[in-house]
Amino acid sequence: MASVDGQARTLGIVPGMTITKARSFAPELLVVDAEPEADLQGLRRLALWAGQRYSPVVAPDVPDGIWLDITGCAPLFGSEQALLKDLHRRVAGFGLSLQLAVADTAGCAHAVARQVPAGRPVTIAPGDHRKAMALLPIAALRLDARDVEGLRKLGFERIEQLVGAPRAPLAKRFGRQLYRRLDQALGQIPEPIDPIFPDHLPRARRGLMEPIATPEAFARVIGDLVADIVVQLTALGKGARRLDCHFARVDGHRQAIRVGTAAPSRDHAHLTKLLCAKIETIEPGLGIEAMTLVTPLAEAMSASQSDGLAGSGRKGPDIAALIDALANRFGQRHLHRAGPQPSAMPERSVARFAALASSSGIAWAGDLPRPARMLDRPEPIDVVALLPDEAPRLFIWRRRRYRVTQGDGPERLYGEWWRDHSVEGEQPYTVRDYYQVETETGGRYWLFRAGDGENPVTGPMRWFIHGAFA
């Protein structure tokens, strides 16, 4: 038996058993031939998928794990927890069972993921990896089965015992591998993750004769790498949508920067500028000895005619370059264009489109008054108004009194009863009567009454302020 599922495990079947013995526990056992080669391919595919989505530095960990270096990747998801939650949800959605662990060192994460079957992501706080490792069994250290057995015979069960024991005799007996693994897990020697890249994508590498450590030197090498990539992209007829630049430090540590573009690009100056803007996130330490530039995401891009002599005159603004610079600084989702979205409720009538999405040319109907500043959620106000359909004479908002001189309305909006998960879903007859009112000082506000003023089914007849007009 190479591997068993959870149900078989409860029956007492464990990996390593013979099929005959396992059949004696469960005669109806379903046996599928192990395909280590296919498993490895699957693992690789999963790693590359994670590489697209979460972090540029990924590698399969044979036979059953995947490494992800998520250093600096959490902000894209809001927090580390959010990243883990997303990863867990998606992989579980593929029908795989998984255990996630995050720790300072690869060894510690490896051990915790396999020894602590929590069912949800486990995070070892920074600096706590030593404590977390202490109580785990020695088998968690990625040692040979023979060494584990030998250590057990000597009375070593948990990792903390190994940490406290004199090193020389054990190292002599079990070889250097034992302490290498221990030191890696405790973070005393680095354990770089050797990232894998999709085969078919453009890639360029520069090994450096002397380690470099200054931003200017990085910028130069990035310029060279981008030039190489641009040649490859041109040959493929593609443009880069995403670029990862990996930095290999002399001490084996690896770092990466990732930039994205809103539209496929193979403009040397533009791509170089995007990458160089992030150089400051790299800690050069004692120096960088190799740099690799990969294009994990490239899209078809037709050749454009060069401007030549005729094009030296006026040119339109290069919006794509500006959008990329902003998106890489503030995040893609903080950059958008507004557009109409069919909805009866004003707060849902604005949709967000990608900043470079092709222009639809359509906009909202021009005949309905809409406020320039709208409150995120309507705030309740106290009013003096005549039912059923007169504009308020006076309203009090945020403890200030506004005397209304003129008003217009109502504009009656019916709730979207077809929405299940909203207020309207629960109260299908909701009505809002919107009024524009002008106060003594000339300020114009947008007020509404929840309810039509007559029938209590339509709403509680409370008044709200929703925004202000010009």
Add this chain to the structure above:
Amino acid sequence: MRESAVLDDLRARIAQIEGTDGRHYAIPFGIESIDCRLPGGGIATSALHEIAGSTDLADEASATVFLAGILARVEGPVFWCLRWRDLFAPALHLAGLHPDRVIHVEAGSDTNVLLAMEECLRQPGLAGVVGEVAKYSTTASKRLQLAAEGSGVAAFVFRRASRVEQAVEGTAAVTRWRVTAHPSEDLGIPSLGRPRWRVELERVRGGNPHSWIVEGCDATGRIALPAALVDRPAAQEERQFAA
């Protein structure tokens, strides 16, 4: 006219040094009494302008639409850098600024808004760059002014929730405006007429402060002078500000 030819010449020379001589394009309001008080006859491109409402939401809304109206009359994309999320895009469209032209940048904080503005201002060919901030320093205004001069793009800093009586720090902006709501004409029927604003030019480089009562933007972003006020003696409106 009290200015002599010598004075005119001197003014022109100073303006040339200050970069307000109108050799750049300016966006006129199309209202003689306003345009004549602005160097270059309108809102100068390649310059920084400050716009404020007040702590009242309705005044903020007025200032927003006033700004949208200016941008609606220029060609090209507009970058609107936000810190708050209360801007409601359909209103910009009502002032003639089509949503396809506006790219919203949710920068999140004053510092980031200013950073984003500066980045945008390096790109020539935009219609304008707007940034909404609570506070910003003289140094920041100088940086934005320089960036705007470099690319020829009009920059607008919208100072949110700015108190009317607030003493304002020195600024490198070419003009500083305050737009507040003003009671509109009573139509005598239960309806609302065209909104009116009090537009105060609090500071203008190479000119004097002034204020006007105007009628709000139409669908193409044009403001107008109320018919009843057009013929009023200018002296009555004249107000001096300690700018």
